[in-house]
Amino acid sequence: MxxxxxxxxxxxxxxxxxxxxxxxxxxxxxxxxxxxxxxxxxxxxxxxxxxxxxxxxxxxxxxxxxxxxxxxxxxxxxxxxxxxxxxxxxxxxxxxxxxxxxxxxxxxxxxxxxxxxxxxxxxxxxxxxxxxxxxxxxxxxxxxxxxxxxxxxxxxxxxxxxxxxxxxxxxxAHVFKTPEPTHIEAYDVLPYGYNMLVARLEPENSIEVILDGVVSSGEQVPFLVIGNHNTAYGAYLKDKFKEATHIRFVGGVYNLEVLNNLRYYSNLYFHGHTVGGTNPSLLEAMASGALLVANDNIFNKSILGEEALYFSHADDVAESIRTIQKKSYTHFVDRNWKKIEDIYxxxxxxxxxxxxxxxxxxxxxxxxxx
Structure with missing residues (x-):
């Protein structure tokens, strides 16, 4: 052709x-x-x-x-x-x-x-x-x-x-199974000792809902917000959550090796997208061995199925942060890796x-x- x-x-x-x-x-x-x-x-x-x-x-x-x-x-x-x-x-x-x-x-x-x-x-x-x-x-x-x-x-x-x-x-997506913890040292976090999200900082990506939950959880575990925050909405979010020093707006991360390691070594990875199709960042998170906590909608559920946790409100986010440890959900991670290999x-x-x-x-x- x-x-x-x-x-x-x-x-x-x-x-x-x-x-x-x-x-x-x-x-x-x-x-x-x-x-x-x-x-x-x-x-x-x-x-x-x-x-x-x-x-x-x-x-x-x-x-x-x-x-x-x-x-x-x-x-x-x-x-x-x-x-x-x-x-x-x-x-x-x-x-x-x-x-x-x-x-x-x-x-x-x-x-x-x-x-x-x-x-x-x-x-x-x-x-x-x-x-x-x-x-x-x-x-x-x-x-x-x-x-x-x-x-x-x-x-x-x-x-x-x-x-x-x-x-x-x-x-x-490409499956990632070659972690190297030195890649996350620059972010002052320990393996499985932080939570994160990767997204454009836009309202339909549930950033504010997720961060409200981070604050209301009462936990002081570092939370990395990865995405360009030099926007009007980014400025709004940084101002609203300026007292929550464990929330770190780190900007975009464009080195794929570093990003894959950050996802791999996170405890919880939040995916708040509510609009769109098969979102690339969702598949990449699955391929990187992240434990997904996703917004409860058809776009995310049609891909993740039962191999993820879901949230609709800030209270759901807070509950996940307080109670969920990745080591208890390795079967979710393994099944999502298998999906990438077999379907995506x-x-x-x-x-x-x-x-x-x-x-x-x-x-x-x-x-x-x-």
Whole structure:
């Protein structure tokens, strides 16, 4: 297949989840003999035209000058270029800033779209923005030939809201089982002597609920908040919890080896995400041997099942901190490792994506032939 991948800032990954996914998937597709093109922002630090056998197409991205509006122009530039490439399949990762241009997508190519999370539920966006994102979601459905949902919750939403069928293919992760305690020494914590969370500091990630529970537990065990806190909401949280000196806002941790060790050696790992699909940080926590205490919702439960503890309120968080020791739940950790190996490994996810794109191409060809 000749495949174009749109919707990321580019590879190799220097930004986030979809970029990481595009990096893993594109490399795999090349090993299977496919001709793969990934669109990169012209501001991407990697400026070569190929990377590990993947063709890179740099397009003008004015986001650094125009802010969010620049994302729409970047996507427009990518789509206009894709019209000239004679792709068999165009794989779109997300839809928020691209679906308004959906009618311009190349007609010959089969359009497959990963529908991302329920972005219009994110409280960080204003109501007008959330209404637009909901509209963009509907546009993506009408301008795509096939849809991918990366969680059961997203799949159910697409069916219930639009009567749209989608293929469920989750995100992936690599199992981590090579801990080295020296990696956590810089954070002044002892193995299994601290609790933590990793998240963007946004309201829908339950950060405030979790930290309220940390305080009300009465325990003075260090709690690491990992994520960029140099935001308005981060400032609010730091001010609210400034008296709780055991809560440490340590910022983002981008060294994967360090982050894996922090997760591995934590006592409890809190995952408060309430919006989205198969959240990458959840799978990575499972793969790192963390004991999960997750927000009680369908997105998290469809992945964790009975191999986690759950919270809905700050009181639940406090109770977990007061009573739960990781050593009593090693069976949860082991079963979650097994899930990563059997269901969520990148090798399996990449294979599912390729097989689905092949099936879409075959089905579309049959439809065209009548």
């Amino acid at each position: 000749k495949i174009g991948i749109l919707g990321t800032r580019g590879i190799p990954n220097h930004y986030g989840g979809f970029e990481q996914f595009a990096e893993y998937l594109s490399q795999y597709l090349v090993t299977q003999g496919d001709e793969v093109y990934v669109y990169n922002s012209h501001t991407h630090p990697y400026q070569e035209t190929t990377w590990k056998g993947v063709h890179l197409i740099h397009q003008k991205d004015p986001e650094d000058q125009l802010g969010t509006a620049g994302q729409f122009l970047y996507d427009l530039n990518c789509i206009r270029d894709a019209r000239k490439r004679n792709f068999d399949v165009v794989l779109q990762l997300g839809y928020t800033s691209s679906s308004v241009w959906g009618r311009l997508l190349p007609k010959r190519a089969v359009i497959v779209t990963n529908m991302d999370g329920l972005e219009w539920k994110r409280t960080k966006f204003s109501k007008p923005v959330r209404r637009f994102i909901k509209f963009a979601e509907s546009l993506a459905i009408t301008t795509s030939d096939y849809l991918i949902a990366d969680s059961v919750g997203i799949q159910e939403h697409l069916q219930n809201a639009y009567g749209a069928t989608s293929m469920y293919i989750p995100y992936g 490994s990148w090798e399996l996810i990449n294979k599912q994506y390729r097989e689905y794109m092949l099936s879409c191409l075959t089905q579309a060809s049959k439809i065209k032939q009548g």
